[in-house]
Amino acid sequence: MSRKELWANLQKHEAELSKTHLRTLLADKQRNAHLVFEHDNIVLDLTHEKITGQTLDLLEEVAVKSGVYEGVKKMFSGEKINTTEGRAVLHVALRAQKGEKIVTEGKNVVEDVHETLHRIENFSNQIRSGHLKGKTGRTLKNVVVIGIGGSYLSIEFVYEALRSHPEAVARAQDRKLRFLANVDPIDFSRATEGLCVEETLFIINSKTFTTAETMLNARTCRNWLIEQYKLKGVVCKNEEEVKDLVNHHMCAASTNLTDTSKFGISAEKVFGFWDWVGGRYSVWSAVGILPLSIQFGYDYMDRFLKGAHSIDTHLAKATSIKGNLPLLLALVGFYNTSIKNLNSRAILPYCQALCKFVPHVQQLDMESNGKRVNLAGQTLDYECTVVNFGEPGTNGQHSFYQLLHQGRVVPCEFIGFCRSQRPVVLAGEPVTSHEELMSNFFSQPDALACGKTIEELKAEKVPENLQNHKFFPGDRPSLSLLFTELNPYTAGQLLALYEHRTAIEGFLWDINSFDQWGVELGKVLAKQVRTFFQNHQDKSTADFSGTTFNSATETLLSKFIQHK
Numbered sequence: 001m002s003r004k005e006l007w008a009n010l011q012k013h014e015a016e017l018s019k020t021h022l023r024t025l026l027a028d029k030q031r032n033a034h035l036v037f038e039h040d041n042i043v044l045d046l047t048h049e050k051i052t053g054q055t056l057d058l059l060e061e062v063a064v065k066s067g068v069y070e071g072v073k074k075m076f077s078g079e080k081i082n083t084t085e086g087r088a089v090l091h092v093a094l095r096a097q098k099g100e101k102i103v104t105e106g107k108n109v110v111e112d113v114h115e116t117l118h119r120i121e122n123f124s125n126q127i128r129s130g131h132l133k134g135k136t137g138r139t140l141k142n143v144v145v146i147g148i149g150g151s152y153l154s155i156e157f158v159y160e161a162l163r164s165h166p167e168a169v170a171r172a173q174d175r176k177l178r179f180l181a182n183v184d185p186i187d188f189s190r191a192t193e194g195l196c197v198e199e200t201l202f203i204i205n206s207k208t209f210t211t212a213e214t215m216l217n218a219r220t221c222r223n224w225l226i227e228q229y230k231l232k233g234v235v236c237k238n239e240e241e242v243k244d245l246v247n248h249h250m251c252a253a254s255t256n257l258t259d260t261s262k263f264g265i266s267a268e269k270v271f272g273f274w275d276w277v278g279g280r281y282s283v284w285s286a287v288g289i290l291p292l293s294i295q296f297g298y299d300y301m302d303r304f305l306k307g308a309h310s311i312d313t314h315l316a317k318a319t320s321i322k323g324n325l326p327l328l329l330a331l332v333g334f335y336n337t338s339i340k341n342l343n344s345r346a347i348l349p350y351c352q353a354l355c356k357f358v359p360h361v362q363q364l365d366m367e368s369n370g371k372r373v374n375l376a377g378q379t380l381d382y383e384c385t386v387v388n389f390g391e392p393g394t395n396g397q398h399s400f401y402q403l404l405h406q407g408r409v410v411p412c413e414f415i416g417f418c419r420s421q422r423p424v425v426l427a428g429e430p431v432t433s434h435e436e437l438m439s440n441f442f443s444q445p446d447a448l449a450c451g452k453t454i455e456e457l458k459a460e461k462v463p464e465n466l467q468n469h470k471f472f473p474g475d476r477p478s479l480s481l482l483f484t485e486l487n488p489y490t491a492g493q494l495l496a497l498y499e500h501r502t503a504i505e506g507f508l509w510d511i512n513s514f515d516q517w518g519v520e521l522g523k524v525l526a527k528q529v530r531t532f533f534q535n536h537q538d539k540s541t542a543d544f545s546g547t548t549f550n551s552a553t554e555t556l557l558s559k560f561i562q563h564k
């Protein structure tokens with residue numbers, strides 16, 4: 001049976017259900033009571049999705065028939081489910097607790113994971129305590145993480161999520177953590193702006209250690225080290241001295257230990273991980289845990305691992321979608337995409353500290369599930385995943401929410417917290433600032449679902465010529481996730497939830513969520529342009545002999561060469 005045939009019952013059900021407005025569904029107390037789920041202090045509210053208990057039953061059927069439970073089992077047991085690259089997908093092993101056993105290729109990888117975590121703990125403690133110093137004996141107070149994609153986005157998300165948590169503030173003291181991702185020299189300039197070279201440590205984050213942008217940025221930073229030290233009278237007279245400088249101020253997280261060594265980083269400064277860790281799932285490896293532990297302390301980041309582990313256990317034990325948060329998130333996402341044919345999704349954290357959550361989810365979800373063939377390599381007759389976008393509330397409300405309410409139908413995901421990391425209680429104000437924020441969190445789902453009718457507008461005496469302009473159709477689906485507060489544990493839970501949602505949706509669509517061949521072509525084509533630039537270093541007129549650019553690209557390149 002094809003996937004689409006598997007969805008036939010759901011499609012019929014949706015056609016029927018679409019006749020009932022969400023406003024009406026929401027008036028059914030019994031329905032609502034069955035669509036709110038709780039696990040480990042996280043509330044998932046699906047009442048504002050265009051679903052009923054029957055929808056969940058039908059989704060359960062699809063999950064079973066699509067092999068979702070087998071997929072989850074294979075992932076957790078280290079089977080090579082990334083078939084196009086012949087790799088296991090074991091980011092769950094990165095947050096497995098000491099003593100657990102996950103075997104792939106005859107090896108219990110949890111032991112290796114904890115060995116590396118132990119090294120990270122020691123190393124970060126030594127940097128934080130000032131035991132490990134820079135070349136001139138100064139404490140390394142600044143860390144610049146060099147990396148892109150999965151070797152950057154998730155770490156910045158976690159850093160932003162935690163940096164205003166009071167405990168994190170106390171732990172960070174006057175430490176700085178910065179990121180250098182883009183090969184745009186402006187990013188380099190901003191990342192190093194105002195930093196004292198003697199107090200700066202660079203961490204080169206690259207699974208492959210071959211990513212063009214990261215490697216050029218790493219060489220630029222190495223050069224910056226040498227030049228900045230020169231300005232202070234410390235001149236490297238030979239390669240040995242450069243190596244020594246690099247060793248004091250650079251370390252790496254990578255799976256490519258040969259190239260890290262060629263770069264000049266000694267083995268004790270390299271924190272390895274494994275090919276079964278996908279880039280966009282690598283924050284749990286040295287890629288994320290090393291810089292974040294230097295910033296906040298290893299024991300603090302251990303809580304982040306534990307939060308994710310709680311969700312892993314929750315999923316691994318699931319026997320039904322009912323009550324299982326990652327399964328529910330995935331199946332509702334699948335329902336909106338494949339059954340309701342909606343092609344985007346707004347992720348709306350009502351928390352400024354989650355300002356980098358959506359950029360990370362964009363890579364996580366769109367690099368994983370933006371695919372066009374199934375596992376067998378056959379062209380799909382359906383679309384996978386959606387365009388993910390979003391901004392923290394309430395900022396987004398003053399930007400793109402107009403479209404959400406009166407333009408296209410976009411399923412929304414509201415993420416909120418009961419307590420603020422930095423509460424403000426102003427004398428004379430009727431509510432706290434966090435309550436003001438959360439007033440919006442609680443009202444937006446109702447506004448989207450219920451809308452405003454012409455009758456209501458008439459009752460409000462809205463002039464007739466404005467009634468259509470002020471009409472809100474409603475019937476727009478959303479879900480809400482409510483956590484108690486944002487801390488390392490809940491940040492781990494949140495990220496693991498979204499990671500698993502992506503993987504489960506991939507199982508439903510019968511695709512490989514763990515490769516990313518679609519990013520390769522652009523990289524290859526950039527090579528020809530790079531060579532062209534190399535041949536035009538001192539020229540202001542373009543010469544296209546020996547190249548295969550089309551005429552449109554030639555015109556643009558000529559302009560560039562003329563004006564650069």
Ligand SMILES: O=P(O)(O)OC[C@H]1O[C@](O)(CO)[C@@H](O)[C@@H]1O
Binds near residue numbers: 209516
């Ligand atoms: O960690 P690396 O190997 O430098 O790769 C960086 C990123 O580049 C990608 O391969 C996409 O180009 C991502 O999947 C990955 O996260």
